[in-house]
Amino acid sequence: MYLVANIDPQICGATSCTLCTQFCPEANTIQYDKVRKTAFVAVDRCKGCAQCVWVCDNMAKHHAIKMIMIDQLPEEFASKLTKTMSYEQEDLKSSPINK
């Protein structure tokens, strides 16, 4: 068994700061769910470095992320694997470069 990051959707959904998505060293791992307005972890890609925990605790000060054993994930998030993830495209805005 090994540790993976788990984001509490209640605490995260209240602020939606998205800092952890920017600080995760792994690509496509902490994703953002626009419907529920919360970040979530694609647990099959998480390497368990806990950098997001430090960022959430010390930079964002929300304390929404905890490291837990992979077999103890809440069910709804255990299903969030890369295979089942979906992206929403329409919200891509133009960046300043595109002017």
Place this chain on the structure above:
Amino acid sequence: MSLDYVKATPGFEKYMPKDYRDLIEHGPFGKKVSVAQVGTFKEVLEEHPMCAGCAMTLFIRLSLIALPNPEDTITVGTAGCGRLALSQAAIPFVYGNYGDTNAVASGLKRGLMTRFPDKTKDVVVMAGDGGLADIGFSMLMHSWFRKEKFTTIMLDNEVYGNTGGQESGMTNKGSVLKMAPLGKKFEKIDMPDLAKTAGCAYVAVVVPNNPRRVEQSIKKAVLIAREVGPTYIQAYTSCNIEYAIPTDKVMEDAKNVENDRYQFKEYITEDAKQYLAEKWGYKEYAKKAIQTTEVAK
């Protein structure tokens, strides 16, 4: 090297892996994405074998998101940790021999300018402190002296992390490492100043604990390298293995180092400011350009 290379052959879409289909449908190609939208689009970087919690991985990930035209970019790397992630990105990657990254990139850029005179193709060198400041030093300096138009990014982990912890030219004076047990005897090479002296149009020193700043620096560097001249970015990307930093403290270390010796610095020539303001609408440089012309009148 165009949007066509990220398309599946008609009729075969359903047989492609999900990662590939996501990249075609929700990837950054042909769109403008930013660090603020991370987590809502498929990134070009895939799963890679770099260590858990590596700050270099974070920096490479942010850089690949920041590229203004990922579909028209070629990255050049060399031996070192960085290539482990760069080679796993959906961006053409050239693996140079140790030391010749900037020579390869010079030829590549000139070749692309000849082959595609009416298109813009970016070349970005991303190599470690050993590959650029020690072994590739002469190629690096000469590409700057010749004003070759591409971006050089140094992933400065201040050690030869891949081969067991030898000191590099970028290691700090006094640092004790596994293969430098008496501590380093001389000072860290001042690469940003060398870059300025050698004629770079844009030089920036960044730490990845500010993703937006990393993004802005890389966008500016790649855009300026298209027409004005060579650009250089030096990023502190700690080696948590050789410097024994716990993975959850990597960002804390980055913050401490930023306050200690790696403050954000940016150097940009007047030509580059004018180019960014006129061609890409950078307002912060437009005002300054007007002020200087008024003074000149």
